[in-house]
Amino acid sequence: MRVYTRIMNKSHSCICINLRQASLAITRFYDAVLEPSGLKVTQYSALIAIRQLEPVSISGLAENLGLDRTTLGRNLRVLERENLITFSPGQDQREHTVHLTSQARLALEVAYPLWEQAQAKIRQNLGQPQVEMLKTLLADLEATIA
């Protein structure tokens, strides 16, 4: 008797798809809340990271953000075109170090209360302990595949 492979027919049993769907939905929410600042949440997080690490190379920034180097490089071009960042040569002639412009600092000041508002809504509706639990689980999850 042949036993045919039983395939799960519920995509929501997939941990990855669960994560992706939540990630996309929450991203849409943050992008909508941040809209008056002209920044998307990906751009906001990149600018925050740059401000924190400046001066920083593209690869260093990518590692910090958990993104592929080439992905971040292309994302940064958008920010450069919008006059939010500039590049300058580093000590090492291979490196391009990234800098915030004053326009970016202004945009971050506009974006910050909006971002806080998004964070607050989730904290209030989900509960602070649940938010902390979620962060812990996400960190542990990433550790399982490292």
Added chain:
Amino acid sequence: MRVYTRIMNKSHSCICINLRQASLAITRFYDAVLEPSGLKVTQYSALIAIRQLEPVSISGLAENLGLDRTTLGRNLRVLERENLITFSPGQDQREHTVHLTSQARLALEVAYPLWEQAQAKIRQNLGQPQVEMLKTLLADLEATIA
């Protein structure tokens, strides 16, 4: 699959960025594991959903997958080009209903044990109760912004 280790700033305070980083890392992991099947995890989940809901319209499928209608429409073109799905007109002349090909059913049979392997690794390393807790939190999280 590359694992982008974030040395500095491991705990970001942004709930959205936490989610996105985990989502991208886990997606890279699933894509790498599924690679022998020729399917990416997004494609795998789309095909599973189609098999479950067939015959289904593009909009109906998009709703089920939590994706924008136009996003899914473009994703489906890739699957059509790869001869994994076909379209046919529905009762309603506006609708395009989606169908799996036998090639897709074969690909799913190849992909299934690989997908199970990815799921198992996470279940074993994170723990079944933690996986359930994560799913609950993600569902609750999405409810907070609805």
Added chain:
DNA sequence: TCATAATACGAGTATATACACGCAATTTTT
């Protein structure tokens, strides 16, 4: 019945993501 609203979809545009490949600069090894 006819005007209007709602639905289903595609195209245009734009950002985000990442792998493979190649090149130039730097570091390490021999």
Added chain:
DNA sequence: AAAAATTGCGTGTATATACTCGTATTATGA
């Protein structure tokens, strides 16, 4: 010092995502 390995980055290619606008079809309501 020369060879080899590593590092930093860009390009080519491809998929994924979603917003706006336009069009055709269907449903609804006056």
